[in-house]
Amino acid sequence: MSSLAESARTALHLIVDSDPALGAIVVRSLAVSGTACLLACGLGLVLGAWLGVARFAGRGAVLAVLNTTLAVPSVVVGLVVYLLLSRSGPLGALGWLFSFKAMVLAQTLLVLPVVTALTRQAVEDAERAHGEQLRSLGASPLLRSLLLAWDERYALLTVLIASFGRAISEVGAVMIVGGNIDGFTRVMTTAIALETSKGDLPLALALGLVLLAVVLVLNVLIALLRRWREQVDGAAASTPVGGAA
Numbered sequence: 001m002s003s004l005a006e007s008a009r010t011a012l013h014l015i016v017d018s019d020p021a022l023g024a025i026v027v028r029s030l031a032v033s034g035t036a037c038l039l040a041c042g043l044g045l046v047l048g049a050w051l052g053v054a055r056f057a058g059r060g061a062v063l064a065v066l067n068t069t070l071a072v073p074s075v076v077v078g079l080v081v082y083l084l085l086s087r088s089g090p091l092g093a094l095g096w097l098f099s100f101k102a103m104v105l106a107q108t109l110l111v112l113p114v115v116t117a118l119t120r121q122a123v124e125d126a127e128r129a130h131g132e133q134l135r136s137l138g139a140s141p142l143l144r145s146l147l148l149a150w151d152e153r154y155a156l157l158t159v160l161i162a163s164f165g166r167a168i169s170e171v172g173a174v175m176i177v178g179g180n181i182d183g184f185t186r187v188m189t190t191a192i193a194l195e196t197s198k199g200d201l202p203l204a205l206a207l208g209l210v211l212l213a214v215v216l217v218l219n220v221l222i223a224l225l226r227r228w229r230e231q232v233d234g235a236a237a238s239t240p241v242g243g244a245a
Contacts, residue, residue, distance in 0.1 A: 003201075010202035011209060024204065026210055029187040032100065033167040040167075044112050048119025049145040053127050066120070066150040069113035078173030085177065091208055103187070106173035109181045111163045118159045120151045139164070152171035154229045158222050165218045169211065 030155045051063070076223040083089050085105075097103045126148040134144045149156065171189035171210050178185035180194055195204035 002164070007201040007205055011205035013208040014202060015209060019206070019227055021146055022206055024183070025186055025188055025191050025207065027145050028100075028185075029189075030214075032103045032187055033107060033164055035104045036111055036167050037160065037164045038110045039104070040111040040115050040163060044115030044163075045119050045156060045159075046147065048116040049123045049149040050142065051116070051120040051122030051170060053131065053141045053145045053148065057142075061119075066113060066117055072110075072174065074110055074170045075172035075176065075217045077110045078176030079107050081173065097177065098181060098185060100178075100185065101156075103174045103176040103185060106177045107167045107170060110157065110170060110173055111167050114166055115159055116161070119156060122155045122159070123148045154219050154225060154232075161218050161225075163223050167216055168214060208209070 042053060051059075051066075078212065081102065082097070084091045085094065085102055086092055094101075096105065117118075123145060127144065130148065130151070134147060171193060174180075174187055175190045175193070176183070177191065178187070180186050180190040186194075188211050192204045192207045192211070192241065195201070195207070
């Protein structure tokens, strides 16, 4: 018990004193996950919005595959990216293996199905409510998807925050393709696993506390966005269409 208390005190000191090694790992983690989320959201929002309104042969199969990818373990994604980027792989000439770019690619592929599936569901629900009106005005599926995505922009902000939380808490894929190299590809989750195995509990606890703080902030942001959206919708619903006489 005394060892745990001492480790916790040391971990707090590392955070309060802004330990350089701790700070470098945190910044690298935020950079990898942030870049991956930007890439995944750039493609996933557009693809998910289009799938929400498009109707074509084989759509059910596409959605089944999309929903299946949501359950793919991160280590499997890491293995696939490793095989693609290895010297004998089709992308081996890029020389990305065990680099920042490899970790971004792995997390992008991991987060992309999440963004696409959640966006598709939000836009499809909006399509049921407002799609008939847009179709009567002659809007094409692409235009309807963009308009409905914009109408659901506050809900999609929640998707962005949730996808970032998914990326930054991931360990398997970045461990495989990044190699957990000190000063280059070591991020919070992989550093926690390594330092725990080495018995360096203070640094592992400090990184764990920072990771929990990041996840807590993300959840608070999601809750605040939902509450603000409810207030905006409530105010809009209570506002009379015509002005007071």
